[in-house]
Amino acid sequence: MRDKIKIKILKNMLEEVTKKYDYFISLQNEKMKETFNLAIRDRLTGLYNRQFLDEHAKQAFGRLQRHDGNIILIFIDLDNFKYVNDSFGHAKGDEVLKKVADIFTHTFRSYDIIVRYGGDEFVVLIEDDKYDKDDIENILKNFVKKIEHTLGEFRISASYGYGVAPLEAKNMEKLIELADERMYIQKQNRKR
Amino acid sequence: MISAVFTSQNLSRVSLVDLEHEVASKFGEADYLMFAIHPNADMQEYSAAIRDIFQTEKFMAFHVLDHFNNNQIKEEVISVCAIKFEKNASINEFYIEDISSKESLQKVTDYFNNNSNKFHFILAGVCDGQMGSFVETFSTKLNYSPIDNIVGGVSSGMEVDGEFRTYQFIDNKIIKNGLVVLSFSNMDTHVDVSLGFKPYGITYEITKAEGNRLYNIDDGKNFSYMIKKMLSGIDDKNDVRSLWYAPLTILSEEDGYMLTLRTVQKISDRYAEFFAPLNNGDHFKLSFATYEDLIEEDEKTAKRLIGKVPNPELSFNFSCIARQYVLEDKQSQEIQTYVDNFNTTLFGFFTFGEIGPDKMFKRLKFYNETSLAVVMREK
Numbered sequence: 001m002r003d004k005i006k007i008k009i010l011k012n013m014l015e016e017v018t019k020k021y022d023y024f025i026s027l028q029n030e031k032m033k034e035t036f037n038l039a040i041r042d043r044l045t046g047l048y049n050r051q052f053l054d055e056h057a058k059q060a061f062g063r064l065q066r067h068d069g070n071i072i073l074i075f076i077d078l079d080n081f082k083y084v085n086d087s088f089g090h091a092k093g094d095e096v097l098k099k100v101a102d103i104f105t106h107t108f109r110s111y112d113i114i115v116r117y118g119g120d121e122f123v124v125l126i127e128d129d130k131y132d133k134d135d136i137e138n139i140l141k142n143f144v145k146k147i148e149h150t151l152g153e154f155r156i157s158a159s160y161g162y163g164v165a166p167l168e169a170k171n172m173e174k175l176i177e178l179a180d181e182r183m184y185i186q187k188q189n190r191k192r
Numbered sequence: 193m194i195s196a197v198f199t200s201q202n203l204s205r206v207s208l209v210d211l212e213h214e215v216a217s218k219f220g221e222a223d224y225l226m227f228a229i230h231p232n233a234d235m236q237e238y239s240a241a242i243r244d245i246f247q248t249e250k251f252m253a254f255h256v257l258d259h260f261n262n263n264q265i266k267e268e269v270i271s272v273c274a275i276k277f278e279k280n281a282s283i284n285e286f287y288i289e290d291i292s293s294k295e296s297l298q299k300v301t302d303y304f305n306n307n308s309n310k311f312h313f314i315l316a317g318v319c320d321g322q323m324g325s326f327v328e329t330f331s332t333k334l335n336y337s338p339i340d341n342i343v344g345g346v347s348s349g350m351e352v353d354g355e356f357r358t359y360q361f362i363d364n365k366i367i368k369n370g371l372v373v374l375s376f377s378n379m380d381t382h383v384d385v386s387l388g389f390k391p392y393g394i395t396y397e398i399t400k401a402e403g404n405r406l407y408n409i410d411d412g413k414n415f416s417y418m419i420k421k422m423l424s425g426i427d428d429k430n431d432v433r434s435l436w437y438a439p440l441t442i443l444s445e446e447d448g449y450m451l452t453l454r455t456v457q458k459i460s461d462r463y464a465e466f467f468a469p470l471n472n473g474d475h476f477k478l479s480f481a482t483y484e485d486l487i488e489e490d491e492k493t494a495k496r497l498i499g500k501v502p503n504p505e506l507s508f509n510f511s512c513i514a515r516q517y518v519l520e521d522k523q524s525q526e527i528q529t530y531v532d533n534f535n536t537t538l539f540g541f542f543t544f545g546e547i548g549p550d551k552m553f554k555r556l557k558f559y560n561e562t563s564l565a566v567v568m569r570e571k
Contacts, residue, residue: 002520005426005434006482012422013438013478017393024394 042116044094045101053115053123057172060127064166070131073172074140074162075179077187078120078147084154092154099150100158107143123176131164159187193278193379193570194219195506195537197261199271203233205241208270212245215274222274224283226374227253228541230268231349231357238270239361252285252372253361254315257348257513258542263531265524273539275506281378281570284310287362288370291319291326296370300326301333303373308336311381311568313508314344314547316371318358321404323371324468324558327547331556338553343383343566344371345510345543358544378571382500385548386563387450388489391441391477401470405463419456419464432456436514439561441479442470444550451550453479455514455560467514468545468558483522486515490526490563494533497567504567509540511563516542518561530565 040052048056060071078100085093097120104114104122113125140160147158161182169175198214200207215222225246229238239253261271275283286303288296304312316323323346331339349358360367400408406415422438423429440454454466454476498504509530516523531538546559 002434006437008425009422009434009437010480012424013392013480016418016421017478020394020396 045097045116047101047104047114047116047122050115050117053113053117053125054172056113057125060125061165061172063127069127069129070167071165071175072126072128072131072136072162073165073175073179074124074126074136074160075117075176075183076122076124076143076158076160077183078122079157079159079187079190080155081120084156088154096151096154096156100147100156103143103146103150107139107146123179131167136162157190159183159190161186193281193505193568194276195273195539197271197273197537197539199261199264199266200269203230203268203270205245208238208241208245211270211272215246215272219274219276221276222248223250223277224275224374225251226273226275226539227251228256228259228266228271228273228539229253230270231255231257231347231352231359232268233270235357235359235361235366239364239366250283252315252374254372255347255349255357255359256541256543257350258516260509260527260538260540262538263524263528265527271539273506273537277570279378279570281376284375284377285362286373286375287360287365287367289365289367290369291322291371292369297326297330297333300371301330304330304342305333305335307375308341310341310375310377311379312342312344313374313376313566314342314371315360315374316344316346316547317360317367317369318346318349318356318544319369321467324545325403327556327558328469334556339549339556340383340553341381342547342549342556343508343510343564344373344547345541345564346545346547348513348542348544376568379568380501380571381566381568382497383548383564383566384493384497384500385551385559386486386489386493386565387441387453387561388486388563389439389441389450389453389479389481389561390485391443391450391479393478395443395475395477398470398472398474398476401472401474404457404466404469406466406470407463414462416459416461416464419459432459433514433517436517436561437482438478438480439514440466440470440476443475443477444552445473445475449551452557452559453561455512467560481518483519483525486519486563487522487525487529490529490565491533493563493565494530497565498533501567501569504534504536504569506568507534507536507538508566508568509538509563510543510546510548511540512546512559512561513542513544515561515563526563534567536567 042049115123117123144158161179163175163178165175196219200211347358360372362372396409409415435456442451444451457465457467546562546564548564550557
């Protein structure tokens with residue numbers, strides 16, 4: 001009796017349940033993505049954080065062992081940032097950092113790893129088949145120009161240094177050390 | 193205890209006389225009589241007739257559309273369950289004439305709390321759809337545990353001469369908007385609940401409900417829209433009885449077990465109205481059953497009951513009218529399942545809502561589409 005009704009109700013129920021599952025799963029995925037992003041991103045600038053850099057570097061060095069290629073690690077430190085915080089307050093300092101992040105994302109490729117490494121320190125990790133020192137220098141000089149132009153009112157600039165693996169370093173620690181050292185030298189030279 | 197159910201030939205005073213003769217000759221003098229009367233009968237007239245013909249004050253009567261005498265479903269007649277105690281058992285009566293009165297909730301709560309050692313059998317009126325809320329509210333005020341001593345149902349009825357008859361009669365009073373409680377002392381009893389519907393899919397949350405009306409679920413989705421879609425492709429989309437195959441299963445907040453069922457009564461554009469209340473924050477799943485599922489669960493329920501009270505001397509069953517729709521032409525199979533297992537007198541009623549404990553005996557619930565069975569034996 002009433003078999004057609006029962007089958008129809010069951011089919012409609014199945015359709016509803018499927019829709020609900022799809023909705024639930026997409027919601028879960030969104031939440032996971034959100035949670036993942038919160039875990040790997042710097043809250044203020046939206047750039048990657050240090051934890052993500054560590055994880056990503058492990059994988060990048062793993063790839064480097066299997067395939068030819070280069071890891072170019074750039075260490076960038078803002079010059080005069082302390083002056084912004086001291087003179088205009090931390091809110092303005094945060095605004096400056098957001099603008100710097102914006103310049104970073106418009107300078108490098110979407111798949112380059114841009115990291116807020118510390119307060120006003122940034123790291124960019126680039127994986128590329130080829131390494132052209134002139135190209136890198138041009139990109140970085142333009143980047144500094146953009147920073148100085150955009151944040152001129154705060155007399156902000158940037159110092160940088162970079163290293164290349166496997167040419168100059170075999171692991172991440174060495175590569176960071178090298179880039180940091182070179183950045184420091186540049187900063188000292190600029191002060192003179 | 194000795195018990196038996198007798199049924200009249202039809203709904204008339206003459207058949208009531210015949211019924212009295214049958215009880216007198218086959219049963220003898222009873223300690224208590226319970227009359228199930230079709231709502232076509234005027235309660236005032238028939239209760240007076242019962243008193244005159246049976247010459248007793250120890251009785252109660254209630255409206256019910258269909259009831260059953262053992263495995264026989266009876267329509268448009270009067271049945272009486274005669275009870276005679278052989279040891280120290282007894283029945284006490286309690287009633288509330290109007291559940292909407294201020295003091296009724298406190299009175300009922302106090303009565304059950306003060307008589308937690310007795311087994312209570314409730315027969316209630318529809319009371320404009322408020323009985324479900326009333327039951328679930330006083331349930332929260334019961335101060336003893338486990339709550340395994342209360343069972344009941346809402347009299348099924350219909351509109352006759354402009355009144356919706358789901359009345360009870362006791363103590364020379366017609367109860368039109370209340371409930372009657374028969375409290376049994378010195379009895380071994382057990383009550384069990386047969387749902388039979390299996391929950392499917394993901395859990396929904398009720399975000400807007402008022403009384404028996406459900407407006408929104410989850411993040412504000414219109415429930416009425418969703419439930420209407422469940423009727424798509426069915427010829428008569430206005431016949432909500434098709435949805436009785438798929439009631440909502442309300443889940444326990446603590447451990448997710450099936451708490452109760454809710455059956456759709458009508459659907460408007462803004463809400464779906466159920467036969468019992470729903471609460472904001474309640475969680476539910478859609479469920480489904482065929483008559484085979486229901487009878488299989490009845491069988492399990494009957495076996496559990498007989499394990500608790502072997503060789504019962506009387507049994508009762510409250511089975512929802514909506515459940516009868518799902519049972520289709522197999523209604524008598526459900527009853528036969530109980531009769532075969534209990535092997536004793538069975539007096540049962542098709543009800544407009546059932547009252548009984550939840551699965552864990554933590555609370556009293558108001559059920560839809562459920563079959564509640566009770567077995568009793570005098571201590």
